[in-house]
């Protein structure tokens with residue numbers, strides 16, 4: 001199985017097919033991997049277009065479109081304009097989905113998205129490392145093999161002259177407590193570990209190395225989605241033993257889990273339900289009896 005994937009080079013990635021489910025079935029990616037880690041059944045239903053997560057309620061911005069609004073702004077004027085032409089985006093950002101009616105609250109002059117953009121504009125390190133580059137160095141597609149499996153990644157901003165790359169993230173609250181599973185225990189950690197960002201940076205570092213032959217330093221610029229936003233500038237410096245350990249550990253997890261994920265994607269193994277997510281709540285109607293002590297928290 002692995003040997004077969006190794007030999008056959010998958011279809012070439014472009015900006016048009018990068019996010020398509022066709023290429024998701026040829027390359028693994030951080031986002032698809034994370035979907036499978038959360039719930040295999042939900043991941044498969046989404047990849048096969050059989051189910052979509054419910055839209056957010058009570059006027060809360062859609063996190064994906066909200067994030068891309070900010071990303072495309074810093075990609076450049078042209079990219080931002082193109083982004084705003086998309087029908088789904090227009091439905092989310094404009095009143096009644098109509099550009100002539102003006103932006104909805106979150107995207108207006110006094111809204112969250114604007115205050116995040118303004119806050120980033122004041123960040124000297126962000127301006128120096130992320131912003132002033134050519135548009136050619138933004139949203140760079142990279143590919144490579146990890147243990148024989150093909151992976152894809154899109155780098156927000158890449159500087160091959162100075163050997164670093166940047167990722168831009170928005171998060172609820174930089175200091176929020178997040179719980180992750182460690183064997184049978186729930187342990188507290190920050191958003192970087194909880195959202196798999198050590199994994200993402202380790203994968204991107206590897207794919208850049210395979211695509212361009214250069215070892216690049218991962219930088220992450222983070223802004224919180226709070227009425228008064230906070231910024232954090234993060235460097236994933238492997239000279240620090242803990243950071244190096246967490247990045248290597250995340251890569252080991254990729255190598256350990258990807259054969260099973262791949263077999264599920266190829267229909268060779270059955271996807272498992274997590275029993276807790278939105279898709280499981282929607283699709284499970286007649287569950288087995290369990291003991292009250294078995295309810296997971």
Ligand SMILES: [Zn+2]
Nearest residue numbers: 039274277280
């Ligand atoms: Zn589930």
